[in-house]
Amino acid sequence: MTLTTEINDNGGGNGDSPEKLLAPVLSAFWDQPESWTLETYRRHEGYEGLRKALAMTPDDLIAYVKDSGLRGRGGAGFPTGMKWQFIPQGDGKPHYLVVNADESEPGTCKDIPLLFANPHSLIEGIVIACYAIRSSHAFIYLRGEVVPVLRRLHEAVREAYEAGYLGTNILGSGLDLELTVHAGAGAYICGEETALLDSLEGRRGQPRLRPPFPAVAGLYACPTVVNNVESIASVPAILNRGKDWFKSMGSEKSPGFTLYSLSGHVAGPGQYEAPLGITLRQLLDMSGGMRPGHRLKFWTPGGSSTPMFTDEHLDVPLDYEGVGAAGSMLGTKALQCFDETTCVVRAVTRWTEFYAHESCGKCTPCREGTYWLVQLLRDIEAGKGQMADLDKLNDIADNINGKSFCALGDGAASPIFSSLKYFREEYEQHITGKGCPFDPARSTAWADDKNAHQGVNA
Structure with a gap:
């Protein structure tokens, strides 16, 4: 399930109606027929951000993305433009962009739906990023089990080559770019960027000792940027609509829109695209709350690898600073919600x-x-x-x-x-x-007593 509606210019707030709080950009046309095709993407200003990017110098482009405040959407929230800036220039080595699409953590499910419904947003972002870091070869490392997504991504790449968005002399800019889609073998550890690079090179996926960092010695010992799918897919909209538009959403230190994956014992699970800083209470209000007759007991703000929260944290702003101050991590915004029946x-x-x-x-x-x-x-x-x-x-x-x-x-x-x-x-x-x-075969007296005061009606 994906909710889409108009963008609220000020990023939303407690006084806004639920529909005003959502900010569909990446998911704006997921519900349209054949949303994954180049034709549909073009109808929604697809590849216009690329044209604007190619009119800038690579250094100006990096500075623009850095100034937008875009932070990595893969978990750590590191500034995307700053990561691009780390790539040394004039070193005589090839530069690489690697997109981490090895989404494998329990509860995390935003990149796979994005690639399935709107793969061209990622491809356009890849071309922009490669122009910025002066790369002529990019890789998408995809979780191999998701075969339908792999097939759809291959078809989108074929369309992009055919239309001149990939290949040689892209849009007459002189930029040459080859894009390789690589399917992994289903190892969660390969979601770690250095293990991913080892796997991509044909070795067993295991983390590397750092330093050196990928920006200096990454893929094939060359300067490499490793970015999450959503991070790169967010770039075209920033270039097309402007950094001030992007910064008008979210919070001061965590600007922009992002995908929240709501799952578990909720009435309306799905992807909810909203400005950073929305709360779980607001998301539950617009999604129908917890399943009927039950209450929230505990939840994860960023997947199973982030410290869990309880019903006391319903009003924590879901941005990097707010969640961090409350004692957890925003991570991948995988909001797994569990009711009082869960042990x-x-x-x-x-x-x-x-x-x-x-x-x-x-x-x-x-x-x-x-x-x-x-x-x-x-x-x-x-x-x-x-x-x-x-x-x-x-x-x-x-x-x-x-x-x-x-x-x-x-x-x-x-x-x-x-x-x-x-x-x-x-x-x-x-x-x-x-x-x-919580075992039905045992006495439920203690559980019933605990249920009386755990959680809230959502």
């Missing part, structure tokens, strides 16, 4: 099993730590744990957090820390009650 221990166990399975095994803290987290969590969930296990969970997570080659370890530790912070009593109930209180 926190079970949810955290399933997430941790995923991270243990997807750990590449290169570094000891992540390889060993995630394994032992799973063993402890399974025992606790089954009612075989001890009170000392809770401190042990926290200790193991602390020995993983910040001590791994990449952020997978940090992501595995996040739900441990946050769930113990907000729901330690529930962990203890599994231990003292010798089992899960």
Whole structure:
């Protein structure tokens, strides 16, 4: 489900009606017939941003994107223009742009729908970015399981070549660009940018030790920019409509529009494109709230690798600063919402099993730590744990957090820390009650008592 409506010039606020809060740009015509074709994209000012970009110098273009305030939409929120600026010029080496489309984290589901419905926004953004960083070869690293998206992306690339937006002397500018679509083999670790580069080079996907950073020695040991799909796909609209238009939405330090993926126990799951800084309460108001008869218990602001929130955080502004100040990360804006019927221990166990399975095994803290987290969590969930296990969970997570080659370890530790912070009593109930209180086969007295005051009506 995708909601689209008119853009509110001031970025929305608590006093605006729900429909005024949405800002459809990338998703503006997802619901139209054959939205993925070049013809449809052109009808919506497609490739006009490219024409304006080619009229600028590469350095001016980088400065323009930097001044727009666009921040990376892949999780960390690093300024996109600044990342482009890091590429050394005049070094005599080829430069590469790599688009990270290996979307694999539980709950994260924005890039795949974007590529399926509007692939030309990404292709146009790629051409603009390559012109800026003086690159003649770009790569899209796509999660290999999504075969329908892969086929649609291949067709969009073919259309772009045929229309002269890719290839030699693009639009008479003298820019030559080759675009390669590469399908990965389904490893979550390849979403980490340096592991992605190793995989793209034909090696086993494992994170690299940094420095050197990709901007200096990335793909094939050459200067490389690695950007998220949504980051690059947002660039054409900025060039076409102007940086001031982009900065009129969102907040001062987190400007613009973005895709929020609402999932879980909600009445209207889907992609909601809105200015940064909207709240979960506002998104739930416009999507129909939690499923009928249930209340919000806990949720993730940016996928399973970000510290969870509770119903107390419904009014936290969903931008990088607001979520960070509240103790979590905006990440990929994957808003997974769970109601009072969900066992926190079970949810955290399933997430941790995923991270243990997807750990590449290169570094000891992540390889060993995630394994032992799973063993402890399974025992606790089954009612075989001890009170000392809770401190042990926290200790193991602390020995993983910040001590791994990449952020997978940090992501595995996040739900441990946050769930113990907000729901330690529930962990203890599994231990003292010798089992899960949410198991229908067991007494539900404790769960009913907790349900009476957990969550809110959304």
